[in-house]
Amino acid sequence: MKKDDLEALGALLGSGKVRTDEALLDARAHDYWAASHLRRWRGERPALPGCVVQPHETADVQKLLAFANERGIAVIPFGLGSGVCGGVIASPDAILLDMSAMNRIREIDEINLLASFDAGKNGLEAEEAVAALGLTTGHWPQSIGVSSVGGWVSTRASGQFSTAYGNIEDIIYAIEAVLPNGELVRLGKAPRAAAGPDLRHLLMGAEGIMGVVTGVTLSLRRKPEARGYSAFYAGSMEQGFEAQRRIIQSDWRPPVMRQYDHPETARNFPDHAQGEKAVLLMVHEGPQARVEAEIADISRIALAAGLEQASPAISELWLAKRNHVPTWTEAFEHRIVADTVEISGKWTDIAPIYHAAIASLGEVPGIVIASAHSSHVYRSGINLYFTFAVLLDKVEAMEPAYFECWRRILEATAAHGGGIAHHHGAGRIRKDFIVSDLGISGVDLLRRLKDAIDPHRIMNPGNLLPDRPL
Ligand SMILES: Cc1cc2nc3c(=O)[nH]c(=O)nc-3n(C[C@H](O)[C@H](O)[C@H](O)COP(=O)(O)OP(=O)(O)OC[C@H]3O[C@@H](n4cnc5c(N)ncnc54)[C@H](O)[C@@H]3O)c2cc1C
Numbered sequence: 001m002k003k004d005d006l007e008a009l010g011a012l013l014g015s016g017k018v019r020t021d022e023a024l025l026d027a028r029a030h031d032y033w034a035a036s037h038l039r040r041w042r043g044e045r046p047a048l049p050g051c052v053v054q055p056h057e058t059a060d061v062q063k064l065l066a067f068a069n070e071r072g073i074a075v076i077p078f079g080l081g082s083g084v085c086g087g088v089i090a091s092p093d094a095i096l097l098d099m100s101a102m103n104r105i106r107e108i109d110e111i112n113l114l115a116s117f118d119a120g121k122n123g124l125e126a127e128e129a130v131a132a133l134g135l136t137t138g139h140w141p142q143s144i145g146v147s148s149v150g151g152w153v154s155t156r157a158s159g160q161f162s163t164a165y166g167n168i169e170d171i172i173y174a175i176e177a178v179l180p181n182g183e184l185v186r187l188g189k190a191p192r193a194a195a196g197p198d199l200r201h202l203l204m205g206a207e208g209i210m211g212v213v214t215g216v217t218l219s220l221r222r223k224p225e226a227r228g229y230s231a232f233y234a235g236s237m238e239q240g241f242e243a244q245r246r247i248i249q250s251d252w253r254p255p256v257m258r259q260y261d262h263p264e265t266a267r268n269f270p271d272h273a274q275g276e277k278a279v280l281l282m283v284h285e286g287p288q289a290r291v292e293a294e295i296a297d298i299s300r301i302a303l304a305a306g307l308e309q310a311s312p313a314i315s316e317l318w319l320a321k322r323n324h325v326p327t328w329t330e331a332f333e334h335r336i337v338a339d340t341v342e343i344s345g346k347w348t349d350i351a352p353i354y355h356a357a358i359a360s361l362g363e364v365p366g367i368v369i370a371s372a373h374s375s376h377v378y379r380s381g382i383n384l385y386f387t388f389a390v391l392l393d394k395v396e397a398m399e400p401a402y403f404e405c406w407r408r409i410l411e412a413t414a415a416h417g418g419g420i421a422h423h424h425g426a427g428r429i430r431k432d433f434i435v436s437d438l439g440i441s442g443v444d445l446l447r448r449l450k451d452a453i454d455p456h457r458i459m460n461p462g463n464l465l466p467d468r469p470l
Contacts, residue, residue, distance in 0.1 A: 001050025001051055001073070001092065001093055001094075001095070005050075005071060005073060006018065006020070006050070006051055008067070009051065009053070009064070009067065009095075012063055012064075012067055013053065013055075013060055013063060013064065017053055017054050017055060017056065017060060017101075018051055018052075018053055019051060019052045019053075019054065020050075020051050020052075022048070024052050025048040025049055025051075025052060025090070025096070026046070026048060028049060028052050028078055028081065028088075028090065028096045028098055029046040029047065029048050029049065029089075029090045030046055030081075030086070030088055030089055030090065031078075031081045031082065031083040031084070031085075031086065031087055031088040031427075032081060032082050032083060032084050033083070033084055033085060033086040033087075033427065033428070033429065034084070034328055034337070034338070034339045034402065035086060035399065035402060035403075035429070036086060036089070037328040037329070037332075038328065038332060038337060038398060038399055038402065039399070041328070041329055041332045042395060042398075046089075046090065047089070047090050047091050047092055048090055048092060049076065049090035049091065049092070049094050049095065049096035050073075050091075050092050050093055050094055050095060051095055051096070052095075052096045052098050053095050053096070053097050053098065054098045054100070054101040055097070055099070055101065055102055056101055056102060057102065058102075058176065058178065058184065058214040058215065061097070061102075061178045061212050061214050062178050062182045062183075062184060063182065064095070064097065065178050065179070065180055065181065065182045065211075065212065065458075066181060066182030067182075068095060068180075068458050069180050069181050069182065069456055069458055072456050072458065073093070073094065073095055073458060074091065074093065074094035074095070074458050074459075074460075074461050075094065075095045075097050075180075075212075075458050075459060075460070076088055076089075076090065076091075076094055076095070076096050076097060076208065076460050076463075077097045077099060077150075077154070077208040077212050077213075077459075077460065078096055078097060078098045078099060078100075079099055079100070079119070079120065079147060079148035079150050079151030079154065080100060080120075080122065080146055080147050080148045080151060081146075082143040082146040082147040082151065082325075083151065083155060083207075083424070083425065083427060084339075084340075084424050084427075085424050085425050085426060085427025085428065085429045085430060086427040086428030086429050086463075087154075087155070087207045087208065087425060087426075087427035087428070087460070087463055087464070088208075088460075088463075089428065089462065089463075094461075097212060098120075099118075099119050099120030099148060099150055099212075099214075100120045100148070101120060102118040102119060102120040102121075102214065103117075103118050103120045103121045103122065103125070104117070104118045104121070105117055105121070105126070105129050106118065106215060108129065108130060108133060108135075110133055110135070113135065113219060113220040113221065113222070114173055114217055114218070114219060114220065115129070115130050115135075115137070115217065115218050115220055116174075116215060116216070116217040116218075117149050117215065117216055117217075117218070118150075118214070118215060119148060119149060119150025119153070119176075119212075119213045119214050119215055119216055120148050120150060121148060121149050121150075121216075122145070122146075122147075122148060123139070123141065123143075123144040123145070123147050123148060123149060123152065124144045124145040126149055126218075127139075127140070127144065130220055131223070134222060134223050135220045135221065135222060135223060136220065136221050136222075136223050137171060137218050137220060137221075138159065138161055138164075138165030138166070138171060138220075138221050138255075139152065139157070139159040139161075139165070139168060139171050139218070140159040140160045140161050140322075141157050141158065141159050141160065142160065142322060142323055142324070142325070143323075143325065144159075144323060145323060145325070146325055149216045149218070150212075150213040150214070150216060152168045152216075153168060153172060153175060153203060153204055153213050153216055154203070154204075154205070154206060154207055154208055154213055154425075155205065155207060155423070155424065155425040156168060156169060156204050156205035156423060156425065157423055158376055158422065158423035160256055160322060160375065161255035161256055161283075161285075162255075162376045163248070163253060163254060163255055163256065163257050163376060163377045164253040164254065164255035164285065164286075165221065165255055167376070167423065168204070169201070169204055171218050171219055172188070172200060172204065172216065172217070172218060172219070173188055173191075173217040173218060173219045174186065174187060174188030174189065174200070174216075174217035175187045175188055175200050175203050175204075175213055175215070175216060175217075176213070176214050176215030176216070177203050177210075177211045177212060177213050177214060178211055178212045178214055179210075179211045179453060179454075180210075180211055180453060180454040180456070180458055180459050184214075185199070185211075187199045187200045187202075187203070188200050188217065202449070202453070205425060206464070207425050207426065207427065207460065207463055207464045208459060208460035208463060209450055209454070209459050209460045209463055209464050209465065210449075210450065210453050210454065210459060211453065211454070211459060212459075224285035224286050224287075224291075225286065225287050225288055226285070226286065226287065226288040226291045226292075227283065227284065227285050227291070228283075228284040228285075228291045228292070228294075228295050228312075229281075229282065229283060229284070229312035229313075229315035229316055229319075230254075230281075230282045230284065230295050230298060230299060230312050230315065231272075231279060231280065231281040231282065231309075231310040231311060231312055231313075231314040231315050232279070232280045232281075232302045232303075232307040232308060232309060232310050233274055233277040233278070233279060233280075233307060233308045233309075233310050234259070234277060234278040234279075234280055234306075234307050235276075235277060235278075235306065236276075236278065237259070237261055237278050237351060237354055237372075238351045239278075239305065239306055239307065240259045240278045240280050240307070241259070241347065241350055241351055241374070241382065242305055243280065243301065243302045243305035243306075243307050244257060244259060244280065244374070244377055244382060245347045245382075246301050246304075246305055247298050247301050247302070247377075248377050248378070248379055249379060250297070250301060252294050252297065252298055252301075254282040254283060254284045254285075254294060254298065255283055255284070255285050256281070256282060256283035256315070256318075256319075256375075257280070257281075257282050257374075257375075257377050258280070258281050258282075258318065258373055258374060258375045259278055259279070259280045259281075259373060259374045260278060260279045260281075260373040261278050261354075261371050261372055261373065262275065262276045262277060262278060263369065263370075263371040264371045264372065264373050264387070265277070265278060265279045267371075268318070269314050269317060269318075272310060272311060272313075272314050277308075279310060279314060280302070280307065280310075281310075281314050281315040281318055282298065282315060283315055283318075283319060284298075331389070332398070334391070335391060335392050335393065335395070335398065336368070336389050336390065336391050336392075337389070337390050337392070337398040337399070337401055337402045338369065338387065338388060338389035338390070339387075339388060339402065339405070339406070340385055340386065340387050341385070341386045341388070341405075341406060341409045341410070342383055342384070342385045342386075342421070342422040342423055342424055343383065343384055343386070343409065343410070343413040343418050343419060343420055343421065343422055344376070344378075344381060344382065344383040344384070344418060344419045344422040345381050345382070345384070345413065345416065345417060345418035345419065346380055346381040346417065346418075347380065347381050347382065349381070349416050349417040349418055350374075350381060350382055350384065350418070352416040353384065353412060353413050353416045353417075353418045354372055354384055356412035356415065356416055357370075357372070357384075357386055357408065357409045357412035357413065358370050358371070358372065358386075359412075360408040360409070360411070360412050361386075361388050361405055361408055361409065363408075364388075364390060364401060364404055364405055364408065365390075365401075366390045366391050366392045366397075366401060367388065367389070367390050367405075368389050368390065368391045369387055369388060369389035370386070370387075370388055371386070371387050372384045372385060372386045372387065373385050376422065376423070383422040383423075384422075385422075386409050388405040388409070390402070390405060406429060410430065410433045410436070414433070414436040419437050420433045420434070420436050420437055421433075421434070421437065425464070426463075426464045427463060427464065428462065428463065431463070431464055431465060431466050431467075432466050432467075434464070434465075434466065435466065443465070443466060446465065447465060450465065
């Protein structure tokens with residue numbers, strides 16, 4: 001970054017908010033994307049941003065974006081860096097906008113069940129603040145302790161309890177954001193509106209390319225009165241999917257409903273694994289009477305679909321271990337490259353997607369793990385969360401194998417009619433595949449919206465949108 005830009009920025013915001021110390025630049029150079037970690041482990045030094053700006057309030061973000069827009073300087077928003085798709089990649093001519101110092105609780109409204117936070121607020125801290133009042137956001141991503149509420153909005157995140165409580169788009173009430181020219185917008189005023197298109201969606205899933213989310217209001221729930229557990233064995237993934245379809249289409253909504261194929265059952269619940277059987281586990285929440293009725297009727301539906309009862313301890317075990325955040329380095333040391341890839345599909349497409357992706361992964365030389373589980377259920381379909389791991393002799397072969405596995409899963413999904421991204425966003429790993437979901441005209445529309453909102457293309461360049469031409 002040019003010296004005079006840096007000096008002007010320091011004068012504009014106060015030098016304490018504009019940092020150039022190398023340790024901080026290095027810590028913000030990328031997110032949790034396995035490819036970035038692999039490159040670093042291999043000894044490649046990541047490109048560092050020109051500086052890290054740490055705003056304390058919305059007005060700082062407004063000043064910063066107006067400044068960057070006028071001078072044509074790229075700005076890369078950074079929440080807490082738990083994104084897994086390469087949504088944050090620094091470049092020396094860019095400003096890294098670190099939102100973590102904007103972390104206030106703005107308001108908790110116990111009557112209307114609303115809570116407003118600065119966008120950089122740690123998700124677990126947000127949840128703990130409302131939990132102290134007997135409330136919950138209902139949004140529990142596995143990464144809750146290492147992600148921000150602004151990051152949730154920006155990646156269209158999904159929590160583990162989404163089947164009853166919805167994904168982040170169902171929980172967001174209002175968004176405060178700064179557009180690339182420094183203008184402030186507040187989107188979302190009433191519990192529901194028909195005052196034109198819902199402009200909140202311009203920011204949801206925008207992954208930093210449309211502006212900066214500075215504040216988020218979430219719609220809360222009262223903590224459930226009761227919680228219960230149930231679990232079943234399915235003879236095949238198809239049989240389990242069919243049971244899940246019947247359960248959800250009977251209008252039962254267990255917040256957690258997850259189905260693990262037999263390799264994942266053996267890895268995650270070894271004491272409960274039974275040969276080739278899949279496990280379907282559930283957590284039920286709500287008023288006591290509903291929880292009891294739900295467990296009883298779901299059990300009836302599952303058994304009628306051919307499933308067998310399993311120990312509810314499986315669900316309790318999952319709940320106890322669910323927020324584990326793994327590190328990549330240990331796998332790399334063993335010459336293993338691995339990742340998880342989430343997709344979704346209609347009920348009629350999901351088994352073909354599962355089988356095609358697993359079969360395709362099986363052809364990758366060195367593959368040691370190719371497995372999947374489902375974790376978010378809808379009336380019309382379900383997601384799948386694939387895990388792959390490849391063991392290689394040569395370090396140079398690890399990165400090509402990584403991209404090959406991703407390509408195979410996304411192509412198998414697209415070929416069988418599925419959506420190529422359920423909740424981690426696109427970042428860099430998926431940007432060339434979003435055409436499969438949006439179509440060429442959809443990508444073109446997104447580009448035109450981006451160009452209208454960010455004509456100088458300062459916001460997170462290289463992220464989410466495919467490089468031109470398509
Ligand atoms: C172990 C692990 C488990 C995970 N589990 C889940 C899960 O269960 N569900 C789920 O949905 N995700 C999960 N994730 C992915 C990740 O945590 C989410 O994508 C999360 O929403 C990212 O939040 P963040 O604050 O860390 O964002 P970052 O990683 O900092 O940024 C993500 C993207 O959003 C942009 N961005 C961030 N903040 C802002 C802002 N204020 N304004 C504009 N743009 C912004 C960035 O530029 C980037 O493109 C998991 C990740 C890990 C490592």
